[in-house]
Amino acid sequence: MYVPLWGVGYTAFGPVAYGFVTTVSPTRPRAPEEAPAGPRRWRVGSVEVLAVLLVLLVLFRTQVADLINGPRISTWTTVFVSVMVQATPFLVFGVVLSAVIAVFVPRSFWAKALPKHPALAVPVASCAGVVLPGCECGSVPIAGSLMRRGVTPAAALAFLLAAPAVNPIVLTATAVAFPGQPQMVILRAVGSLIVATGMGWLWLRLGKPEWIKLPARPDLDDESKSRAFWASCRHDIIHAGGFLAVGAAAAATINVLVPEKWLLAVAQRPVLSVLALAVLAVLLSICSEADAFVAASLSQFSLTARLAFLLVGPMVDLKLISMQAGVFGRRFATRFAPATFAVATGVAGVLGVIFL
Amino acid sequence: MNRQAQAVIMLLLGGAVLKISVGDLYLRYVKEGLRPFLLLSGALLVVAAVMTLWHEYRVPESHASHEHDDHGHAHGGPLVGWMIIAPVLGLLLVAPPAMGAYAAGQSGTALSTAAESDYPPLPPGDVVPITVLDYASRAVFDKGKSLGDRQVKLVGFLVTSTDGKQVLGRMILSCCAADARPIKVAFAGQGPTGMADDSWVEIVGTYTDQTMRDAVNDEIIPYISVVSWRPVDPPKQQYE
Numbered sequence: 001m002y003v004p005l006w007g008v009g010y011t012a013f014g015p016v017a018y019g020f021v022t023t024v025s026p027t028r029p030r031a032p033e034e035a036p037a038g039p040r041r042w043r044v045g046s047v048e049v050l051a052v053l054l055v056l057l058v059l060f061r062t063q064v065a066d067l068i069n070g071p072r073i074s075t076w077t078t079v080f081v082s083v084m085v086q087a088t089p090f091l092v093f094g095v096v097l098s099a100v101i102a103v104f105v106p107r108s109f110w111a112k113a114l115p116k117h118p119a120l121a122v123p124v125a126s127c128a129g130v131v132l133p134g135c136e137c138g139s140v141p142i143a144g145s146l147m148r149r150g151v152t153p154a155a156a157l158a159f160l161l162a163a164p165a166v167n168p169i170v171l172t173a174t175a176v177a178f179p180g181q182p183q184m185v186i187l188r189a190v191g192s193l194i195v196a197t198g199m200g201w202l203w204l205r206l207g208k209p210e211w212i213k214l215p216a217r218p219d220l221d222d223e224s225k226s227r228a229f230w231a232s233c234r235h236d237i238i239h240a241g242g243f244l245a246v247g248a249a250a251a252a253t254i255n256v257l258v259p260e261k262w263l264l265a266v267a268q269r270p271v272l273s274v275l276a277l278a279v280l281a282v283l284l285s286i287c288s289e290a291d292a293f294v295a296a297s298l299s300q301f302s303l304t305a306r307l308a309f310l311l312v313g314p315m316v317d318l319k320l321i322s323m324q325a326g327v328f329g330r331r332f333a334t335r336f337a338p339a340t341f342a343v344a345t346g347v348a349g350v351l352g353v354i355f356l
Numbered sequence: 357m358n359r360q361a362q363a364v365i366m367l368l369l370g371g372a373v374l375k376i377s378v379g380d381l382y383l384r385y386v387k388e389g390l391r392p393f394l395l396l397s398g399a400l401l402v403v404a405a406v407m408t409l410w411h412e413y414r415v416p417e418s419h420a421s422h423e424h425d426d427h428g429h430a431h432g433g434p435l436v437g438w439m440i441i442a443p444v445l446g447l448l449l450v451a452p453p454a455m456g457a458y459a460a461g462q463s464g465t466a467l468s469t470a471a472e473s474d475y476p477p478l479p480p481g482d483v484v485p486i487t488v489l490d491y492a493s494r495a496v497f498d499k500g501k502s503l504g505d506r507q508v509k510l511v512g513f514l515v516t517s518t519d520g521k522q523v524l525g526r527m528i529l530s531c532c533a534a535d536a537r538p539i540k541v542a543f544a545g546q547g548p549t550g551m552a553d554d555s556w557v558e559i560v561g562t563y564t565d566q567t568m569r570d571a572v573n574d575e576i577i578p579y580i581s582v583v584s585w586r587p588v589d590p591p592k593q594q595y596e
Binding site: 045046047049050053057058061064065068071072074075077078079080081082083084085086088089091092093096173177226227230231233234237238239241242243245246248249251252255259260261264284285286287289291293294297299300326 | 397535
């Protein structure tokens, strides 16, 4: 599933070198395929490919529709499309907010807003997640923007993990889904903050800067704010949106292929059931604003197992892994996602044993 | 993928989101409450596409030098961006149906989530239209006390449960179709016959204390004593 994204030409000196060039002569970056100035040579580009593809699909529309006519494939298509439709508003608002951070909020703001010491910045950033009402799709580009603006990666990652789980909308949904069990809401909020802060600190101790490969983005330093803003929106929508589509396809596949009966076979075993629901949260990739209702419906499982579902879901799932690989690089995603999964499942288990 | 193609893809995604949310199509996939956000995000996508094209083609001469690499992408944008076309095509060309009998047969009835404590009296009228979820929770958790002998009218689709019998199903939705879960009600007396799964029917009936267990998750499925039934068109809002 890996798609080589950032090419081979990027070195650690890339952005530095570019920054130097901009101060000398402010210029506008252009895509390399448009490079030759003067009269353009016509060749088959992506717009032409896109046009031909669309014409073909419109021509063979009935055949395509027939292909996906079976009940299974049609259910798959419905789930795939609805995950995308549901996530699009959050993705777009997250992308716009991240463009505002990247272009309009000065670097000095973050230096003032967060504690100087990284170890203190991590819990502050986790708690800041409370104010971002949205689900996890929007928080990935925002975390990328924060890092780019000089926020310490550990704090940006803590924000990335906490924001989708502790905001008021998600906690309200959890309260509605678990009537008469306010401890689920409290444990979800507290547990998510513990995991986010813990992962931030873990990153400070063990994380290596070279794992995160934020692509150089000279377009963000464009002297025209408007051009930089829209370039940031375009870039994030295409990247995060593409990976979101990959993740939505994976989630739809799981939704259709894994029957509920399999799950129920493990529901009665205490340890296995916690693991099973943690894995299910990863596979189903349900939006954090809806996962509480699904957790509530898995009533054969213990509350501890369902807490694991609620803690893991907003932090690790197929579409998030896919999006993180796109925004931060594959080396980051292959380390960060399993570590977060282990910490979140562990915290859920401990909290469940003590409080549930 | 170059910037023009990226702009076209954003335009397509925004256009598809606008198209389904201007009409009723979006109700197949998400809750009604998401509509304003869908409209706003679709419009933002279109604006972003237009602004990208605007900056692409309206280049002042002083900015038209091209010595810079587009941040290391060997060939412009990422390949994964092409994946956005898939849901766009799904929406514009196919518009898949709302979740129906296949999904409902795969999952157990989700009645256990509806843990309301008190059930208000039914509204007045000869035949009271209520939701499948309302009937099922009154029948199971309230033991039919608030239903009494009143005739109620339920609308849902037919789904074959694992023991081969057709029951009435209706999907409930909390966020999007990925979390859709079925509520099932079985028929006592003369239930619908000769109808395929996924056909929508309207059932008029009364409470009966008969119940069965869903073979998928062992939850209780209540029965309804059928007085009459008729096939109907699928409702605008197929989820409850």
